[in-house]
Amino acid sequence: MKQNYIRPLDLKHGRVDMSHGSGGRAMAQLIDELFAPLLGNDYLAQGNDGSVMPLPDGPGRLVMATDAHVVSPLFFPGGDIGCLSVHGTINDVAVMGAKPLYLSASFILEEGFALADLKRIVESMAAAAKEAGVPVVTGDTKVVEQGKGDGVFISTTGVGWLPAGIELSGNRAAAGDAILVSGPIGDHGMAIMSQRESLAFESPIVSDTAALHGLVADLLASGVQVKVLRDPTRGGLGTTLNEIARQSGVGMMLQEARIPVQPAVAAACEFLGLDPLYCACEGRLIAIVAGEDKDKALAALQAHPQGTGAAIVGSVHEDPHHFVQMTTGFGGKRIVDWLTGEQLPRIC
Amino acid sequence: MKQNYIRPLDLKHGRVDMSHGSGGRAMAQLIDELFAPLLGNDYLAQGNDGSVMPLPDGPGRLVMATDAHVVSPLFFPGGDIGCLSVHGTINDVAVMGAKPLYLSASFILEEGFALADLKRIVESMAAAAKEAGVPVVTGDTKVVEQGKGDGVFISTTGVGWLPAGIELSGNRAAAGDAILVSGPIGDHGMAIMSQRESLAFESPIVSDTAALHGLVADLLASGVQVKVLRDPTRGGLGTTLNEIARQSGVGMMLQEARIPVQPAVAAACEFLGLDPLYCACEGRLIAIVAGEDKDKALAALQAHPQGTGAAIVGSVHEDPHHFVQMTTGFGGKRIVDWLTGEQLPRIC
Known part of the structure; x- marks a missing residue:
């Protein structure tokens, strides 16, 4: 199903341009050559606007959490916006007592952002998701003009499975705890x-x-x-x-x-x-x-x-x-x- | 549980400042006085980092879709970024054949953005969610410096329930259709x-x-x-x-x-x-x-x-x-x- 593009994305020296958010051929190429191979999993590979995933058997409830990530600088000692966005959302699901199952990721890229930096970030995201065993199953990419963003913002949403019987909430602390x-x-x-x-x-x-x-x-x-x-x-x-x-x-x-x-x-x-x-x-x-x-x-x-x-x-x-x-x-x-x-x- | 703040948010003439994204008192006030009353539902009212929701009985699968919304202008004939972000994500879930159940919303606000405009947008979002019967169950707000964003970006993620037997996908079209x-x-x-x-x-x-x-x-x-x-x-x-x-x-x-x-x-x-x-x-x-x-x-x-x-x-x-x-x-x-x-x- 993958297209052959006239020339491959220049992941060393290329930059994000407005066409990468157009919904057209350039965006498809960015997905085919950067996002999909790095984040690759069967759910993402469904290639639809939404992904379909199984849920655990037995009684349980859904937990959902979301975070926008705007950290600056994008790279810092011990991590970067990519792994941070995976960890942050997994943790918001985990602290409800739930088992994190799936993540979504939406990217807002600034025109002119280096594709090499984007690749580093997505690699870090993919490694964090793999280590945690929680795949990024669906995503979205938008591009804004130079000066209307700041490199890259990533919003991640996580869903998890909360088995019957576990009840954690900020309102349950009591004297003596x-x-x-x-x-x-x-x-x-x-x-x-x-x-x-x-x-x-x-x-x-x-x-x-x-x-x-x-x-x-x-x-x-x-x-x-x-x-x-x-x-x-x-x-x-x-x-x-x-x-x-x-x-x-x-x-x-x-x-x-x-x-x-x-x-x-x-x-x-x-x-x-x-x-x-x-x-x-x-x-x-x-x-x-x-x-x-x-x-x-x-x-x-x-x-x-x-x-x-x-x-x-x-x-x-x-x-x-x-x-x-x-x-x-x-x-x-x-x-x-x-x-x-x-x-x-x-x-x- | 709601705090009494020294003075209420000025939703007529006030503006977003960096403290609204700090995680501290100003952010809590923005949530208490703007987001929560407008989007109000029992799931959001849980007030935790993630929300816990029931799922339909019987066999089914989860559908998940996400979109970053960066539309410009924010207000346009027939809508605005608020209702658009609800509709867009519901539709991505619906075209998989699933019943949309829950939405999350993460906001990236630019310092200086008018709170009155933010209120209009969240009102529109709330009305769209209510009309569709799909609540916004969890959210996040970040603020970036003036010139590092463009008013407001909204990333929405939707989850839905796909009953057994429905199989829609972009790869199922066949000659004769x-x-x-x-x-x-x-x-x-x-x-x-x-x-x-x-x-x-x-x-x-x-x-x-x-x-x-x-x-x-x-x-x-x-x-x-x-x-x-x-x-x-x-x-x-x-x-x-x-x-x-x-x-x-x-x-x-x-x-x-x-x-x-x-x-x-x-x-x-x-x-x-x-x-x-x-x-x-x-x-x-x-x-x-x-x-x-x-x-x-x-x-x-x-x-x-x-x-x-x-x-x-x-x-x-x-x-x-x-x-x-x-x-x-x-x-x-x-x-x-x-x-x-x-x-x-x-x-x-």
Whole structure:
């Protein structure tokens, strides 16, 4: 079915032009020679406007999540917009307790964007999807004029399968629950910021971008009473916990000394006047579990390669104001408010 | 759970700023005061990173389709990017023969975009989703700096349910099949172009943007042997038929005199030097059906309010070159090639 085009796409020196979004021959060529071979799977190969996929047997519900990705720069230590867009959406499905099944991807390309960079991004996306076992089954490509976009934006949507009996939601945290994180916070945010600000550290800060569905599956399989899972992306741990406190109508108390932060991230934050509590992670899990299960939950997380740095960082209690507070290293207490304004624009 | 913000969003004179994409308080306010009330449904109200939805009982498969919408201008006669993004994705699911169930929407906003315009767009989106009976169950919002976007881009993804027994695909057309369209072609494309070129016609050209799942359901219920359904968006009827001819490995013969084109669209096309065959529709259906069922298919389409202008426009035959050809009004024949280059950028 593949056409023979007069000349193949120049994936070394070529650039995106408006015709690649026209719906015509140039777009078909971009799909045939770049997207399809890299993302290749049987669903995408159906070549229709939508793809048809099987669902698991037995009772279950559908989970759906979507993200627009506008990260800048497009390439950063530890990843790029391609793998980030796969990980981010898989994680949004996984934190509902669902098994991620399928992804869609829509690209908004800026005229003039280097095809070589697009290829790198799609390769990274394909590798991330393959490693996670979650194929990109359908997609779309649009092109906007130079100056009306910024290289490439990628919107990914994920669907997953939630078996009967699993009920996770931001509104299920209750007094007495424990709050865990699966590893050090802020790595992704500071990897982007250090790249943007051209900061050089002795040990470079690398994004933690990763798909968390394996870690989630292990935690759920451990038999722990899990109430809420969330990945602290934009707004970081501080804002994500405030969202959960609001949804559940509870307060939280964190212990600063227990929150894992890598020394290089702490140093970069101090240098830039940022607070690691609000720095995005793209491969860390927040787990709120029944208080009596906290050690079991910690053990389950630490037993997974992605959770070796896990820690119990706080607890849930009653509070009509739904404040998130933190006992500091100096023995004081402070309120961890929502992120106000924009600490880190275009972090994902 | 809703917060009380210090002052409500100024939906008359306010503008998008970078903090609306931060993940913090300003973004929560944008969701609470603009997106959630307009798109409101129980799934979106779950307020989590992903939403959980039921699926129909019985055997079936999932259909998934995605589109990035970058139409310019954002508002045009007959619609806007909001309803277009709902219709476009519902149609991509519907042409697979599936019942559209749920939509996701991700917004990329440009800093400085008027909140009043965003509200109009989301209102239009909500109205389209409500009319179609397909809720927007989850979403995302990002903001990029002024000059790095163009007002608003919307990526929508749809999932649908394909009951056992329905098999539609672009590769199922066979010699002897008939080709139908559900109404006049090119209205959407020329509505955008006449707006862009500030053309005034006696009777204004109005986009045909509409959700087609009702029309598709009626056609399928009629018992006609349907092989392929497709909505001829970017690239128009000409390119879409070439795609199908390629996928199915067949040739096609169209009869120019039978292809419905509104007089105003024909006049505008002539004025602008465009060919209606390549002008996008956003509410028309191409149906390829078994030849013996063509009259029954025509009757089924014409019985639906969206198909009153339906016509049988051609037939499928064997052709090793997979050419789409057309007998012209003058009795000649010409090849209807793929759209080459970009006739109508950012049409959807």
